[in-house]
Amino acid sequence: MKPFAYVRATTLREAADAYAAHPGSRYLGGGTNLVDLMKLGVENPAALVDVSRLPLEEITELPDGALRVGATVRNSDLAAHPRVRTHYPLLSQALLSGASGQLRNVATTGGNLLQRTRCGYFQDPSKPCNKREPGSGCGARDGIHRDHAVLGHSEHCIATHPSDMAVALAALDAEVELYGESGTTRTVAATEFHRLPGDRPEQDTVVRPGEIITAVLLPAPAPGAVSLYRKARERASYAFALASVAVVLELDDGRVRRVALAFGGLAHRPWRATTAEARLTGAAPQPDTVRAAVDAELAAARPLRDNAYKIPLARNLACDAIATLAGAP
Structure with missing residues (x-):
């Protein structure tokens, strides 16, 4: 196993500073995808910055009726939340259709958005994959691609994004809140958070280096929707x-x-x-x-x-x- 450093952050500032101090680091939430990729040899981070204990575990109703979901809220808790089940039932349904109960008890809201493709060529370092190793080719195009993309793909990558939750968030016009290394916060529409592959398939999202997902914002439900x-x-x-x-x-x-x-x-x-x-x-x-x-x-x-x-x-x-x-x- 390749050795790596481990840092447990208690504040956003600590997490951002630790990330900056360790080039090649990764943020660790529930770890349900990242740890698997480390075991496969796909991810080899120099350091893991544990953000699971940051104060981001609350689901809060905002004055305008919107809902703010902290990035470390567990998938099972989000699916079971009374307001989500009542006003955003498709989100609860999407979460419950993903993974297993045990994984949903560990997986986080932010981690769900950042999970990577389950393409077999991406997950096997012995195979060519432009997403894992840019310029190596896309083995799936002429190989096994029954589960792969039919929309928006490019000659460089035909992988699909695996999240169920992200599909629901796209239909809900949700926004993703991000905290940057400079201490600034920005929001990105859920529909624009993930990228099409183009000629940069290794870049899954518009997240900038060092940014941390802090919350997902759900707009107030429309009457009668x-x-x-x-x-x-x-x-x-x-x-x-x-x-x-x-x-x-x-x-x-x-x-x-x-x-x-x-x-x-x-x-x-x-x-x-x-x-x-x-x-x-x-x-x-x-x-x-x-x-x-x-x-x-x-x-x-x-x-x-x-x-x-x-x-x-x-x-x-x-x-x-x-x-x-x-x-x-």
Whole structure:
């Protein structure tokens, strides 16, 4: 095992300073992904800066009705929170569909957002992977890619992002709060937090070196809005999405006042379906109308040899979720 330093931070300033003092360090929350990658030899940090004891474990209702979720809130606690279950049910559903109960008891909100792809080529240092070793090639393109991206991929990377929670946050128009080494704080829209691969697939997110996720901000729920998360996977539990969908729907006199639709399992990041949303806004959510809108979104897909099945799978998930929310029998 490669030796590494360990620093337990008690304040954000301590954590940022420790990160800066140890080039090549990583922040450690629950460790449910990072420690696995260290065991595989994919991650070899010079130091682990433990942020699990920072005072970021609260879920707080803000004066405007929004909800602030601290970065170290455990996935199980967030899924079970009464306000989340009542006002953001798709978020609770997404969290409960991910991992196992034991992992959800350890995994954190911030760590969930920062988890890395489960692509087998990324996780195997003996295989070529531009995300793990830029310039080495993408073994999945001509190899095993049944679970890989159909939207937004590039010649350099076809990996998908594994988080269920992140898909729900994209549909909820959430924001991610970040604390930087200089002591400044900034927020990033959840829809912009993760990157498409382009020619820099090794860069998963827009997080700058040394920044720490401090919270996720959920906007106040709109009156009358309903939401749902649906996921297709190869077994009933403890499996990543082949495709998933998060939907927030507001109806007014039988027509769509507003809809937010995000796909998971199809791209390098949660895919916000803005084309479908635009086509559905103002329309009655009839099956043919919904299908045409979703097909317009998925027309941009570029499936590979073995993963074209994801397109009808995602279409059916989205159409069924919207029909359910619209009150279809």
